[in-house]
Amino acid sequence: MTDLKVDNLTMIREGRQVVRSVSFQAGPGELIALIGPNGAGKTSLVRGLLGGEPREAGTATLGGAEIAQLPPAERARRLAYLPQDRPPPWPMSVREMVALGRFSYGAALGRLKGQDLRAVMQALVRCDLVALADRPATRLSGGELARVHFARAFCSEAPMLIADEPLAGLDPYHRLTLLALLKGMVEQGGCVLMILHDLSLVCQYATRVLVMVDGRLVADGPPQEVLTPPLIERVYQVKARVEAGAVHLTAPI
């Protein structure tokens, strides 16, 4: 169910290849960080594999089924996606926005019951949103809104989560508590693929890292093996030191 297979994915934007023949597989128990410099093609790859943008070539399947062709409700039950830009779709409360994660199960906003109600309540607690539950989602700080989206994804109970810079805007407390939730999710057989820029967090939390440069995957493996000073220097053009699971970046090369 959670086996993701991306094969030879290629995408063109304004006549330029921004994703070039990317192939990889991901499965249960993996927390994968997709990293790379600005403009490397990470968001394009994610949107392309989800079928949100046209592909020039390639396939992306989940449990053998092409993701772009899954019926929307089935896709939402199998895969949660957190995009980079995430304004509320229309004026609604935090609780209602989190409950959108139950739409694919047929839940009706304002009349949640049974497992839908339990899942929404649990997600509000886990993402520290109980005190904000009745606030309009249109009037939140960036970090609060990021937590609402996390909660929406968690309450969908989808076994796969794909997230584009989900920690941007989160303070250290919420960053670490949400990372712990993601870790728990993969320990229970889920799979997470997320775009991250904080290399120390990648070292500490990811089970695997994919490195993208200029549209291509240039490295794939456990962070301890992939995130070496020479690779970081080559990819990011900055001097790096890796010590006790933390990456120290000192100065541009």
Ligand SMILES: Nc1ncnc2c1ncn2[C@@H]1O[C@H](COP(=O)(O)OP(=O)(O)OP(=O)(O)O)[C@@H](O)[C@H]1O
């Ligand atoms: N709508 C668009 N039209 C044309 N080119 C685009 C468009 N969006 C992005 N690009 C280009 O595609 C390339 C890849 O962009 P993408 O957003 O996938 O990179 P990224 O690795 O996610 O970057 P970042 O780390 O800055 O978010 C970049 O060169 C970018 O300028």
